[in-house]
Amino acid sequence: MNRQNLIWITASFLLSVATIFYFVNNPGGKMAARLLNFETITKAYQQHILMVFVASAAAIIVSVSLGILITRPFFSQWAPIVDNIVNIAQTIPSLAILALFFTYLGRGFSTAVFALWLYALLPILRNTSAGIQNISPGIIEAARGMGMSNLHILTRIELPLALPVIMGGIRTSAVITVGAAALASFIGAGGLGDLIVTGLTVSRNTLVVAGGILSALLAIFLDQVLDLIENSLRVRQ
Amino acid sequence: MIKIKYENVVKQFPGSDHLAVDNLNMEVHEGEICILVGPSGCGKTTSMKMTNRIFEHTSGHIYIDGIDNRDINPIQLRLGIGYVIQEIGLFPHMSIADNVATVLVEKKWPKNKIRQRVDEMLNLVGLDPKIYSHRRPSGLSGGQRQRVGVARALASDPPVMLMDEPFGAVDPITRARLQNEFLRLQEQMKKTIIFVTHDIDEAIKMGDRIAVMRHGQLVQYATPDDLLSMPANEFVSSLVGGNRSIKRLNLIRVEDIERYSPPTVAEGDSKIKVAEAVEDSKLGVALVVDDQGKLIGTVTSTDLKRNGDYVKDIYSEAHDLVGLESTLRDTLSIMLGYGEGYALAVDQDGKPRGAVSVDDIFSAVKDNE
Amino acid sequence: MSQTLWDFFVTRQDMLLGLVLEHVGIVLLAVAIAIVIGVTLGLLSSYYLTLASIILPFTQIMMTVPSIALLALFIPIFGTGFLNGLIGLVVYSLLPIVRNTYIGIKEIDKGIIEAAQGMGMSERRILLKVKIPLALPVILAGVRTATVMVTGIAAIVSAVGAGGLGELIFRGIARTYRDMIIAGTILISLLGIAADYGLKAAERSLTKHQC
Numbered sequence: 153m154n155r156q157n158l159i160w161i162t163a164s165f166l167l168s169v170a171t172i173f174y175f176v177n178n179p180g181g182k183m184a185a186r187l188l189n190f191e192t193i194t195k196a197y198q199q200h201i202l203m204v205f206v207a208s209a210a211a212i213i214v215s216v217s218l219g220i221l222i223t224r225p226f227f228s229q230w231a232p233i234v235d236n237i238v239n240i241a242q243t244i245p246s247l248a249i250l251a252l253f254f255t256y257l258g259r260g261f262s263t264a265v266f267a268l269w270l271y272a273l274l275p276i277l278r279n280t281s282a283g284i285q286n287i288s289p290g291i292i293e294a295a296r297g298m299g300m301s302n303l304h305i306l307t308r309i310e311l312p313l314a315l316p317v318i319m320g321g322i323r324t325s326a327v328i329t330v331g332a333a334a335l336a337s338f339i340g341a342g343g344l345g346d347l348i349v350t351g352l353t354v355s356r357n358t359l360v361v362a363g364g365i366l367s368a369l370l371a372i373f374l375d376q377v378l379d380l381i382e383n384s385l386r387v388r389q
Numbered sequence: 390m391i392k393i394k395y396e397n398v399v400k401q402f403p404g405s406d407h408l409a410v411d412n413l414n415m416e417v418h419e420g421e422i423c424i425l426v427g428p429s430g431c432g433k434t435t436s437m438k439m440t441n442r443i444f445e446h447t448s449g450h451i452y453i454d455g456i457d458n459r460d461i462n463p464i465q466l467r468l469g470i471g472y473v474i475q476e477i478g479l480f481p482h483m484s485i486a487d488n489v490a491t492v493l494v495e496k497k498w499p500k501n502k503i504r505q506r507v508d509e510m511l512n513l514v515g516l517d518p519k520i521y522s523h524r525r526p527s528g529l530s531g532g533q534r535q536r537v538g539v540a541r542a543l544a545s546d547p548p549v550m551l552m553d554e555p556f557g558a559v560d561p562i563t564r565a566r567l568q569n570e571f572l573r574l575q576e577q578m579k580k581t582i583i584f585v586t587h588d589i590d591e592a593i594k595m596g597d598r599i600a601v602m603r604h605g606q607l608v609q610y611a612t613p614d615d616l617l618s619m620p621a622n623e624f625v626s627s628l629v630g631g632n633r634s635i636k637r638l639n640l641i642r643v644e645d646i647e648r649y650s651p652p653t654v655a656e657g658d659s660k661i662k663v664a665e666a667v668e669d670s671k672l673g674v675a676l677v678v679d680d681q682g683k684l685i686g687t688v689t690s691t692d693l694k695r696n697g698d699y700v701k702d703i704y705s706e707a708h709d710l711v712g713l714e715s716t717l718r719d720t721l722s723i724m725l726g727y728g729e730g731y732a733l734a735v736d737q738d739g740k741p742r743g744a745v746s747v748d749d750i751f752s753a754v755k756d757n758e
Numbered sequence: 759m760s761q762t763l764w765d766f767f768v769t770r771q772d773m774l775l776g777l778v779l780e781h782v783g784i785v786l787l788a789v790a791i792a793i794v795i796g797v798t799l800g801l802l803s804s805y806y807l808t809l810a811s812i813i814l815p816f817t818q819i820m821m822t823v824p825s826i827a828l829l830a831l832f833i834p835i836f837g838t839g840f841l842n843g844l845i846g847l848v849v850y851s852l853l854p855i856v857r858n859t860y861i862g863i864k865e866i867d868k869g870i871i872e873a874a875q876g877m878g879m880s881e882r883r884i885l886l887k888v889k890i891p892l893a894l895p896v897i898l899a900g901v902r903t904a905t906v907m908v909t910g911i912a913a914i915v916s917a918v919g920a921g922g923l924g925e926l927i928f929r930g931i932a933r934t935y936r937d938m939i940i941a942g943t944i945l946i947s948l949l950g951i952a953a954d955y956g957l958k959a960a961e962r963s964l965t966k967h968q969c
Contacts, residue, residue, distance in 0.1 A: 156815070243950030245910040248943035251927045255936035294478025297443050297551070298492050298541070299467030312482050331824030335914070338931055348830045352917060357834050364830030368823040375822040 157380040164373040171365045180358035187347055187359060193366075199261065200343035200370065203333045207268035208326050215273045215325075216318065219280025220306065231281075238274055246271045246332035254339040264341030268332055272325045279321025283314030316386040323378035330371040334363075344370065392419040392549065392581040393440065398449035400435055400605075409435045411605035413449070417598070419548075420579040424596035426586055427628070432605040433585045434475075437551050440583060441470045453549065468492060471542030471550035471580075475557055477534050479526040485511070485537055486522040492545045510540040515570065532563040539571070543578075553585045568595060589628055593617070593636060601625050614640050634754060638718035643711055643734050646753045648743025651733075653678050654688070656701040663688050663700050672731050676741050677704045683739040684710075710735050713742060717750050766937040774926075778945060781922035785912050785949075788844055789905050792851030796904075797897065799852075800859025801885070810860060817853040825850065825911045829918045843912070843920025850911055851904040858900025862893030895965045902957040909950040913942070923949075 172193055179185035186192075221227060222234050246268075253267040287310060295305050311318075337345030347363025350356075393416070400410035410432040417423040425433035439446045440453075442463045451458045458466055479488050486507050493503045508518040514536040526534055535556060542550060556564045556571075572595065575582070586592055592599050593613045601608045601616070601624075609621040617637045620626035629636070652666040653676045666675040667688055677686040677700055686704035695703040709727045711720045711734055720732045724747065731746040767774065803810035820828070829846045836842040866889060874884045916924030926942025929935070 160819075239954070240947065240951060243906060243910060243947045243954070244943060245913040245946055247913050247924065247927055248939070248946060251931050251939045252936075252943060254931060255934060255939055288476070288478070290474060290476025290478040291480060292478075293443065294472065294474055294476070294538075295480070295491075297438075297441060297467055297472035297474065298495075299464050299469075300491070300495055301464055304495065309480060313480075327822045330822075331826070334824040334826050338917075338928070345826065348826055351830070352838075360830045360833050364827040368827040368831070371822045371824055371827070372819060 154380060154383060157376045157383070160376040161373060161380070164369045164376070168366055168369045168373070171362065171369070175358060175362040178358070181356060183354055184351075184356045184358045187350060188362060193347075196342065196344045196346055197366075197370075199341070200330075200333050200345075200367070203261065203265055203268060203336060203341065203343060204326065204329045204374075207265050207272050207329055207333075208322070210269045211272035211276055211325060211329075212322060214269075215276035215321075216280050218273075219277050219284065219318075220311075223281050223284040223310075238278060242274055246328070247335050247338070250332065250335055250339050259340035261341045264333070264336035264339060268329050268336065271332055272329045275324040275328065276318070276321040279324070280314065280318050283317030283321075284310050286317065287313050316382060319378070319382040319385050323375065323382055326378055327371055327375050330367070330374055334367045390419045391416045392421075392454065393417040393423075393583070394450075394452040395436070396450045396452065398436070398439065398451060399447045400432070400439060400444060401447045408605045410439070410446070413607055415600055415607060415610055417581060417583065419581050421597035422575065422582045422584055422595055424584045424586060424592040424599045425602060426589060426592040426599060427602035427608075429587065430604075431602040433600075433602050434553055435605075436602070437553055437583050437585050440549075440551055441467050441472060468496060468545070469547050469549070471545075471547040471552075473538050473542045473550070473552040473555040475554045477538040477558070479534055479537060479541075481526050484523050484525060485516075485529070486518070488526065488537060489541045489544055491541060496545060506544060510544050511537075513543065513574065514540045516540070532559045532567065535559060535567065548580060550580050550582045552582060554587070555584075556591070557586075564591075571595075589630060590636075593629075593639065601628060635718060637754060638721060638750070639716050641717045641753050642713070643715050643717070643720060643745055644713040646717075646745070646749055648734060648745055648749065650743050651676050651741075653741065654700055655680070656685070656699070656704075658700045660693065660698055660700065660703065663703075664693050667693065672744055672746060674731070674744070676707075676733070678741065681738075684733065684735055684741040687733070707733060709733060711745070712736075717745075717753060720745050721747075721750055763937045763940055766941055770941075774941065774945065777921070777923050777925055778949070781909075781912055781924075781946070781949065784840070784844055784847060784915065784920060784922055785905065785909050785953075788847035788908055788912075789851050789901065791844075791848050792855055792904060793901060795848070796852050796855030796900075797859050800856045800897075801863065803856070803860045804863040813856060814860065817856050820849055821853050825914050826917065829915065833918065838919040840920050842918045843915030843922075846915060846918075847908050847912060851908050854900040854903040854907070855897070856900075858896050858903075859893065862896030862900075863889050865896070866892050895961065898957070898961045898964065902954065902961065905953045905957060906950050909953055910946065913946050 172190070175188045176190060176193070179188040222231055249271050250264060250267045253263050253270075257263040257266065291309065291313070292305065295309050300308070333341075333343050334345035334348065336343055337349040344363055344367040347359050347366070349363075351359025351361075351363060395413045395415045398410055398413040399408060401408050413432075413436055415423075425436060427433050435444055438444045440451055440458070442458060453461075453466075480491075486504075489507045489510050490503050493506060498506070507522070511518040511521060516533060516536055521529070521533070521537075526537070529537065535558065539555060542552075556567045559567070568591065584595060586595075593616070596613055598610065598612055599616050600610045601621075603624060609616060609625050611619070611621075614637060616625065617629060617633045617640070620629055626633070649671055651670050651672060651674050654663045654666055656677060656679065663675055667673060667690060673689055675688045676684055677688060679685050684707055687707050688700065688704045692703045692705055697703045709723050709729050709732045711723060711732045713734055713736055715734075723732050724730065731744045733744050734742045736742050799809075799813055803813050825846065828849060829842060832842045832845055836845060870888065870892070871884065874888050879887070912922050913924035913927060916922050916928055923942050923946050926938050926945070930939035930942060
């Protein structure tokens, strides 16, 4: 598995570079050339990656904490309710969240990050609680019966054992966020989606295709890197 | 000395209309193995788990060393009680050494002391630390995992242990071996142990005292021998099963009964001398011993018919031997196997220590009634 | 619900209904096509390992690609409009269906297959009478996942001119018309929830004869 990861990581990186060079040299028109230059593209990458990173980091902190919280015994009666809420929330498309936040908070980068953060919570929350709940009860009982404090049970047993599953959730969340960030251009947040949106507006295929390829490759790149991390966490058990 | 006392202990699980444990009153003596046995649902596991407050009892008291276990901080309580459960519950992401060291780490022992103790414990349960310390639980067989579970519970040398079907998940041969090894350990450790099992034979073999439970109630609390000879009601006697007398033979050892000492002769003695000895002997056998007193053979009237002038020409090898710690059941088995009416007891040095006849076995069972 | 939102629903009923039908239409069509292609690919993959080793990772990769990017890449080929959106949705529906078909078949107890072979059933009969019926629950779960997922993704296909409830959101952004956006969100969500529960019920009734 690791070898496949590395192949895709290098391939997506190299293809991105190749794509950039190709389109910068063949923008297909003056209008397109305004966006298809190194400066603009670099800026787009920066915005995109920053959006994804901030939203994901904040989502990890909140979701993992929430996930731990809802798996504690006193919360067990609320678990089905939370489950239902999460199920319903997952039917709302990221575009809708972005649009709604736009109407309340206006255009721009920070609105998008807020919306992306909210949308990124779900997969991580789901996987954190599933990962913890899937631990064989005998293990937890043995730990408790031996006199392990609740804190130690969490930090030394539950989290380490749930880690690969949590990592899987983080990976799913990150990939979704890259995709949602591409849509954030619709509310003026910048990022690689700008190429696509502008391309659609002015009907320039080079922009659309360039944007499409680059954002697709970014998503693949990130997915493979996180898959690599997830696999290495799994092997350690 | 009473180590653990259960006083009017009741447990009712929320949402259930019957009592899982119904008014348990029992005293466990220090240094004894107290077996809780009964059909599933009888409350034995629940009772055990209330001792270290994994389950909280609904009413009543559980006293350990005279202190109500509700008055002790539960973490402290559990750190002082060894805990071995049916699922074993080894931590899959930790090495065997780290698993065994769990309680020691919680108690903040210094690292080198922990290392030493872990090696000691692994050796104690028959696992070479050099081979097993760094392995993961997934790399061990079921029997090995159960040993690690026991080592983990013994690590901090707790005076009390709770064990729930600790040898359950292995084949009968391995289980018998684990049971024997544990009994040997217990002889040195003399811990107070609450041991849950559904297997009545295991209960009789392992227990100093047995608590038979049914539907949450304590039906009979007695020594294995009393349980076999005086079952309190039909439930207990059917639980114990048939062949009670034979089962009781398992409880009496050769060293416990009076034995007849057949006359001894040396290899160099004459045939005439040994013929006299055989005639005098109650069982019709004389024992041949070497100059260190070790048993090397027997002489019966059949041997006397052989040609030869001295004992060394005519004696037969001694084969129906039993050790002093052997049970009467094993002894009877050997007698039947060789078709002799007796078995010869020898000690660890091989010196003869009397003979056990079928009559002796009958009297022993009768005496104990 | 606020008064303006309720008014919005009432006054624009016809338009909303039209968009809902567009949305449902493209989703159903995409899933139907994906079932035909996906189940076939899944079955073939269970027989030919090399095919499996190509198809499964490929569909996996496709899932990580942002939906807007995929639709964008289809533009030079399919232009803008309904076809573009449809093909895009088909691609996204494929992974859950292909993968669940493959796993559903693979997870069948080998003993059952062996028994069937031992009784003299041909591979084709086994497939029809044993494998597919036993894998059905898992396949249906995959169809359900795909449908719910694609109901959400279909919101984006309006960007490439394929219509659907996404129109409400895009137009809502352009005009900063909050009620329009909320209406779109609620309708898409309701469709997703309806699809989820509806298909769960269908799953149950189709598999209730299984022990």
